Amino acid sequence: MTTIGRVTHFTVRNSTLENLQNNLGKMSTLQSQMSSGVKINRPSDDPSGTADVLRLNNEQRQLAQYSRNAADGEAWLVTIDAALQTSSEALRKARDLTVQGGNGAMGATSKIALAEEIEGIRDALLAQANTTYLGRPVFAGTTGGPAFGGADDAAGAYSFKGIAGATVERTVASATTVRVDATGSAVYGEGEDSVFALLDEISATLRAGGDPSARLDDIDQHMDRILTELSANGARQNQVDSAQNLIADNTITSKTRLGAIQDVDLAQVILDLQSQEVAYQGALGAAAKVLQPTLLDFLR
Structure with missing residues (x-):
């Protein structure tokens, strides 16, 4: 006997909002990278890369002191x-x-x-x-x-x-x-x-x-x-x-x-951001249709 899972309006709404938040989060990350010019704005963005950046920054400070x-x-x-x-x-x-x-x-x-x-x-x-x-x-x-x-x-x-x-x-x-x-x-x-x-x-x-x-x-x-x-x-x-x-x-x-570790490829980031914006606009349109029904729609 096949069991059919019940999909409620509440489930659809939560799933839709979660996807919207994911899309918005990706857009926020890309916008942050584009405005700052670096891939790593916080350690959580790339823990191993952050360690390399810290090591290289320290190395550059030492080289600057040697130069002086x-x-x-x-x-x-x-x-x-x-x-x-x-x-x-x-x-x-x-x-x-x-x-x-x-x-x-x-x-x-x-x-x-x-x-x-x-x-x-x-x-x-x-x-x-x-x-x-x-x-x-x-x-x-x-x-x-x-x-x-x-x-x-x-x-x-x-x-x-x-x-x-x-x-x-x-x-x-x-x-x-x-x-x-x-x-x-x-x-x-x-x-x-x-x-x-x-x-x-x-x-x-x-x-x-x-x-x-x-x-x-x-x-x-x-x-x-x-x-x-x-x-x-x-x-x-x-x-x-x-x-x-x-x-x-x-x-x-x-x-x-x-630069190889933390600098962004600006052209690629712009392209990804545009693609993400299109996806976000599509998700908004889908969400509008899913969340549109009201109690009166069900009573009909």
Whole structure:
């Protein structure tokens, strides 16, 4: 015996309203995607996709921080490079003047003029050794004050103010740091062994009418120190440049992956929304016919 299920008007009404709500919900989802431009507006839209989006967003924040670190490190290294280049040129000029001072035919007045010029070079070198970037000395590590004192410094003439082993570093990738400062004492020497004290001695020799050419080898040693630091600084600049290129590539990759997960295909969403609107209008028409009968219709 076949049992025929009884379909009441109440059942039809509930089923019709449920379908209308489903259609309206789909339209709401599509409209939200179209207005926001993303597929995932709440975690419930795609739980696994949400986890990927959060991970990629965190990755992009890290890359942005690495990029800022690398840019700051690059600025430090460029500042050091400029200071070292200027120091090298100044010391080369001092060497030329020292060679001239060794000319036995040069008179006392000319030697005094050379001495004054060398003293000017000493002051310029001291200024370069105390070069700062954003108010911080680039040759004194983490010390906040100048890298070197002057000739009348309380701690001794041309004393180095930096802290041994305290370096300035920037993290440019996961577990990758680059030193962005330089040790002034290794570049310019310190105290009596500094290039500043050497130029003072050469100046004093010239003022006394003597021959300063015996100190040429000492000048060459200081020039070698500067060139060595220039080479090391250039290597660190290359490391930062490579890190910046890698950060840029990883940022593009991360954004592409994020877009593939959450960005909507706008043309497809518009098409789906139009189709859903047609379906919704049809459902409304069907519901109007189903829900139209009243008690009088049944009594007839």
